[in-house]
Each structure stands twice: as C-alpha cells, then as structure tokens.
Amino acid sequence: MSRLLTFLCMSLLMLGPYPRMSASLAARLQINTMPSPLEFLQNSEQETCVSPVDIKKLVAVAWFAFDPGSAHSDIIFSNDNLTVTCNSYDDRVVLGKTGFSKGVHYWELTIDRYDNHPDPAFGVARVEVMKDVMLGKDDKAWAMYVDNNRSWFMHNNSHTNRTEGGITKGATVGVLLDFTRRTLTFSINEEQQGPVAFEGMEGLLFPAVSLNRNVQVTLHTGLPIPGFYSSRASIAS
Ligand SMILES: *[C@@H]1O[C@H](CO)[C@@H](O)[C@H](O)[C@H]1NC(C)=O
Numbered sequence: 001m002s003r004l005l006t007f008l009c010m011s012l013l014m015l016g017p018y019p020r021m022s023a024s025l026a027a028r029l030q031i032n033t034m035p036s037p038l039e040f041l042q043n044s045e046q047e048t049c050v051s052p053v054d055i056k057k058l059v060a061v062a063w064f065a066f067d068p069g070s071a072h073s074d075i076i077f078s079n080d081n082l083t084v085t086c087n088s089y090d091d092r093v094v095l096g097k098t099g100f101s102k103g104v105h106y107w108e109l110t111i112d113r114y115d116n117h118p119d120p121a122f123g124v125a126r127v128e129v130m131k132d133v134m135l136g137k138d139d140k141a142w143a144m145y146v147d148n149n150r151s152w153f154m155h156n157n158s159h160t161n162r163t164e165g166g167i168t169k170g171a172t173v174g175v176l177l178d179f180t181r182r183t184l185t186f187s188i189n190e191e192q193q194g195p196v197a198f199e200g201m202e203g204l205l206f207p208a209v210s211l212n213r214n215v216q217v218t219l220h221t222g223l224p225i226p227g228f229y230s231s232r233a234s235i236a237s
C-alpha cells in the first residue's frame with residue numbers, strides 16, 4: 001500500500017509538476033544533489049499526498065536526463081534531453097547526466113522508433129567510455145545489446161548469455177543497477193532478460209545507451225524498483 005502511495009506521489013511529483021518546480025530545486029535535481037525533505041515539501045504542489053514515512057524513499061529516487069555535454073556529436077536530443085536518436089549509421093554513445101556509486105537504481109528506455117533491425121545497447125559506463133562504438137566494446141561499459149529477436153550482454157567486447165526475445169517499436173528496456181549486490185540486471189517489457197548480466201559492479205557509473213540513426217529512444221527515470229526484481233530479491237526498503 002505504501003509502495004503504491006509512493007509510486008502515485010512520485011508520478012505526480014516527478015512527471016507532472018517538474019516544469020513548475022522552482023529553478024533552484026530543478027537545478028539541484030539535475031546535478032543529483034537531492035533537496036532536503038523540507039525543501040522538497042516547500043517546493044511541492046502535491047505535498048498533501050506525501051506522508052512523512054514516504055519522504056525518504058521519495059528523495060532517494062533520482063531524476064535525470066541525457067547529457068548533451070558528454071555525448072558523441074552525432075547524437076540528436078529532443079524532449080528536454082529525454083529523447084535521443086543519431087545522425088550516423090554507426091553506433092554512438094550518450095550518457096545520463098547523473099552517475100551512481102551506491103544504492104539501487106532503476107530506469108527505463110522506451111523504443112520510439114525501430115527501423116531495419118538495428119541493435120541498440122543499454123547499460124552503464126564510466127565517464128571516459130569510447131563514444132564512437134557500440135556500448136560494451138571497451139572495458140569502460142557493461143551493456144545489453146538487442147535486436148528484434150535476441151539479446152547479448154557485452155563488456156570489453158566479450159559477448160555472453162545470448163537470450164531469445166527482442167525489441168520492437170514500443171518496447172520498454174529496463175536497467176537495474178544494484179550496488180548493494182553489485183549487480184546489473186536487464187528487463188524487456190517488465191520481464192527479466194537473461195540471467196543477472198554482470199556482477200562486481202563498483203565505482204562511479206553513468207546510465208548509457210548506444211544507438212544509430214535507425215532507432216530513437218526515450219528515457220524514463222524516477223521509477224520505483226520493478227516487481228520482476230523486488231519480488232524475487234529481498235530488497236531492503
Ligand atoms: C538540454 O541540454 C542542454 C545542453 O546541455 C542544456 O542547455 C539544456 O538546458 C538542457 N535542457 C533541459 C530541459 O534540461
């Protein structure tokens with residue numbers, strides 16, 4: 001019940017009123033300096049739906065967009081830097097604006113456009129990852145790449161765990177980065193895709209995507225930990 005309440009409140013707070021938040025709060029959310037609960041309440045128009053118990057959970061969820069500053073110059077941004085496509089037939093990398101080094105984080109990417117069976121890649125990367133190759137080609141990224149039939153995990157150009165099931169236009173790819181277990185896990189359309197993809201995750205990692213001109217994706221953040229993960233793992237909440 002409180003999970004549901006948190007989700008409803010977050011939906012309102014993160015999606016609805018974001019453009020109406022004060023400039024200073026918006027700026028602090030962007031750089032991942034979370035506001036104090038008091039500040040959050042003062043800035044929130046939906047304060048009445050936030051019970052004190054839920055505030056900690058609420059501010060632990062990060063909102064972030066893609067980062068034009070560090071992206072390959074072929075990446076094209078729209079929708080307040082939440083939607084990306086690419087000018088090139090080659091794979092180009094774009095990172096999220098916010099890096100993580102502790103906690104449990106989940107975000108999704110919806111496939112807005114999918115032409116000619118490309119294989120975009122989703123995952124996490126160090127800030128110095130190569131930007132002109134598919135994510136996972138170097139040792140600075142941990143990724144799942146996927147076409148319309150299958151997916152593979154890739155790190156340092158090593159391809160593992162081929163899994164049946166691909167993406168189409170409208171599909172949702174989920175990325176779950178858990179520093180308490182030090183794991184990276186993927187989902188497609190809210191079902192886990194393959195085994196746990198990577199273990200031993202540590203240090204500062206940024207959400208990352210690689211794509212070419214045949215794909216467009218939109219980032220969704222500020223989401224609760226999904227059922228496919230929390231129902232089988234004992235996540236401390
Ligand atoms: C998108 O990124 C550009 C370049 O970093 C920045 O100037 C702009 O404010 C961003 N837009 C939003 C809505 O965050």
Ligand SMILES: *[C@@H]1O[C@H](CO)[C@@H](O)[C@H](O)[C@H]1NC(C)=O
Pocket residue numbers: 148149
């Ligand atoms: C891939 O999936 C498509 C439908 O999405 C199917 O028509 C095709 O036969 C599949 N190809 C392979 C190699 O499995």
Ligand SMILES: *[C@@H]1O[C@H](CO)[C@@H](O)[C@H](O)[C@H]1NC(C)=O
Pocket residue numbers: 139156
């Ligand atoms: C990455 O792969 C290269 C070439 O196979 C290998 O020499 C190197 O040790 C690997 N690095 C890591 C961090 O696994």
Ligand SMILES: *[C@@H]1O[C@H](CO)[C@@H](O)[C@H](O)[C@H]1NC(C)=O
Pocket residue numbers: 160161195
């Ligand atoms: C996934 O790939 C790794 C590395 O090749 C392998 O050790 C592991 O057994 C695979 N997991 C499954 C469930 O196939």
